Amino acid sequence: MYMKAVRSPPRSPGPDLAKTSPSKAGPFGALLAATVQDPAAARGLALAYASLPTPQRWEIVDAIVADAAAEGICVASVLAPLLAVEDVPDVAQHIAAAISRLGGQRLDTGAQTRALVAGDDFDGGVLMIRPLHGTFTEVLGLAWKEGQGVTHAEFEPLVHDTSAASALCARLPAHLNFESAPVRFAIDLVTPVLWQHRRMHGSLPVEMHRFADLFSVELVPERERDSQ
Numbered sequence: 001m002y003m004k005a006v007r008s009p010p011r012s013p014g015p016d017l018a019k020t021s022p023s024k025a026g027p028f029g030a031l032l033a034a035t036v037q038d039p040a041a042a043r044g045l046a047l048a049y050a051s052l053p054t055p056q057r058w059e060i061v062d063a064i065v066a067d068a069a070a071e072g073i074c075v076a077s078v079l080a081p082l083l084a085v086e087d088v089p090d091v092a093q094h095i096a097a098a099i100s101r102l103g104g105q106r107l108d109t110g111a112q113t114r115a116l117v118a119g120d121d122f123d124g125g126v127l128m129i130r131p132l133h134g135t136f137t138e139v140l141g142l143a144w145k146e147g148q149g150v151t152h153a154e155f156e157p158l159v160h161d162t163s164a165a166s167a168l169c170a171r172l173p174a175h176l177n178f179e180s181a182p183v184r185f186a187i188d189l190v191t192p193v194l195w196q197h198r199r200m201h202g203s204l205p206v207e208m209h210r211f212a213d214l215f216s217v218e219l220v221p222e223r224e225r226d227s228q
Helices: 025-037 039-050 054-070 075-085 089-101 161-169 183-201 206-214 222-227
Strands: 114-119 123-133 136-145 149-160 179-181
Touching: 025 039, 025 054, 025 075, 039 054, 039 075, 039 149, 054 075, 054 089, 075 089, 075 149, 114 183, 123 161, 123 183, 123 206, 136 161, 136 183, 136 206, 149 161, 149 183, 149 206, 179 183
Parallel strands: none
Antiparallel strands: 114 123, 114 179, 123 136, 136 149
């Protein structure tokens, strides 16, 4: 049985951390509760967190651990999106240690990597959906045309599993009707398209970097990579 994706408009950005005081458990606790279920809130928290200076990020992590635990919220689920955007090793280790100390509660996911395809190798598209943690997934959407390579490349780093397909479907060509397909079939369909695109344009779209490990093609030619 095939499942068709339903198109819907993209979600709006999440809340601004700068407008939320970590010293007030009420509003901050409400924000933390939202991030467990709402990917827009989780993205907003992660983006706002990433914009803060390092000392403040450390303090935010401690505030999350204290307030989430006090309000019965899954601490690990709130911290996981922050770990994904943290590039300072000491702070990342601080987050990872907090998650480990709390046993990584509710980070396990029942979702599996899956794919939806549309069209063929001349005019088609693919949606690749990969689980992250809890009910959250990341999604790659590609569309292509013969002689042009990849014409559309979209990436959602954090979206609820139940709306993963529709999250990007609306941003791809409207004539594509996506249906579920085996992941291996989708990879075999897309890989030649990616080779063609790289030969034509020199590199692959940056939006697919997170999913590059699924395809048997390098993001840029070896000679170009060595010169960078």
